[in-house]
Amino acid sequence: MSSLIVALMIIYNVRLRYTAVGRKEMLTFFWSFIMFTVSCIVVDTGVSPSGSSTYAYFVSFQIAMNGVCCWTLFFAGLSSLNLWDDGSLHTMAAMFGSSFGVFVLNYVVAILTFNNWTSIINTAETIPLFVLYFIFNGLLLFMYLLCQLFICFVTLVLNWWAIEALCLSVFFFVAAECLLYVFSYDICTSLSHYADGLIFSTLSNLFAIMMVYKYWDIITFDDDEYIRYTEVVPGVGYKEEAQALLN
Template sequence: MGISDFASICAKAPLPLCSVVKSTSHYILSNSTTVHNFDPEHLNVGILPRCYSRPIVLANTVIFGIGNAFINIGALGVLLIIIFNIRQKYTAIGRTEYLYFFQLTLLLTIFTLIVDCGVSPPGSSSYPYFVAIQIGFAGACCWSLLVTGFLGFNLWEDGTFKSMFFVRTASFLGFAANFLASILTFKSWIQDHHISSMDTTGMFVVVYIVNAVILFIYTLCQLLVSLFVVRNLWVTGSILLGVFFFVMGQIMSYALSNVICEGVNHYLDGLFFGSLCNLFTLMMVYKIWDMTTDDDLEFSVSVNKEGLVVYSNEF
């Protein structure tokens, strides 16, 4: 498989973008064979996976990926708790930057629910836009995380206008790059519901390669901070655990989705476990930040019954 053809990826993983790209290789369900010289010129559907979770009908509404939907709905609750906890750490280093990052992940999860569950169904005029927005927010999360990774080196003061300018600019550039790479790939579908181009090289490079490099740099920065700045092996272990969850999520989504789907009789697919692992990864990102925050700067702030703010320094 070349980077200009999503056939191999989409045959194994039921990704939302697969509905608006096409390939010369198609899997024939009736006889379980793959045609490599298929002419998709007049085919106005994307690449179908070999196996995907079965939809359900609720109140005359078809809901796709119900298992994955439950994970993402649960993720919304977890992210809201994380955001609430970050807001309580008034003096924590990187508080504003990480608060902004988790707000982006909250938006990403919402748009993931929209495209995965069929709120904007495949084939509709709005579908490619929502898919591109979802991919854009994924890129924004990666690029903003890159900037927060350098906070531990004290290259600039956290929480300042300068710091937030860097984070917001990086997230905007990440969103723009990923959104444009996706929407330009989907443009033929948007114009006349006809997929005329099979060249997805630009989208693959930006969405997969560039974002992967950015996440690698962030991980490397966190390892350096844990080993040489805070010198806490528990933080190092948390980083490695987060990397483990992230890698397992990618393996579950892209390599083992068909095996999982067939093994559970189409009730779940790899995206269910991939989303679960991604949620664990985000929880570890929060835990790493929480562990690397200076304890002597922490104090709790609460509001008593009279509405007065009470400061309690526990150190």
């Protein structure tokens, strides 16, 4: 629940950055993260029990939204390179269309794996699911990191605050994965089964998301400074009119 509150606060702050580069792309990413968080709550808290007939569908949705989060973050990272007109109708249509394609691909592979509907993808042949979940998503995150490092060291004047936020995001993400997949059993045993690595992994992932926002906030700091602290925007009119056009 804390992840939802923090994500909504971040979305509110992103919406205030009316002229920031990649604003709509980042909003799409954070809304995707909210959907992923909701799916995690449903699956991890037992709203859909693991033995129920609906469990496989909810887990497939969770896996699909995880893929969408990675894709939208990568897409937003590319937008920061000014390869296209960020926030335009064509750009957002491409983002929504490709995100839907990623969602369908992940969902279909996951549901086929869990339900044994084919001989190629089933519970005995889980390689396609693992390739999508770990390798494909990992490559997207790695390419996002490369894009941002290029921005920090080449495109923009060297900004150590931005680099620090980016490094902290990577640190918390790696820590979250280690807490979930490596140390979860040890944590569960040490805490007498009152908690496992999932809760600490969730918190660490939340910190990583916060650092992603902070990094974007730092590198786009000057983009909307004028519109936020003045009432008239040259060529447009009053601030309310500019906001209406940008929204």
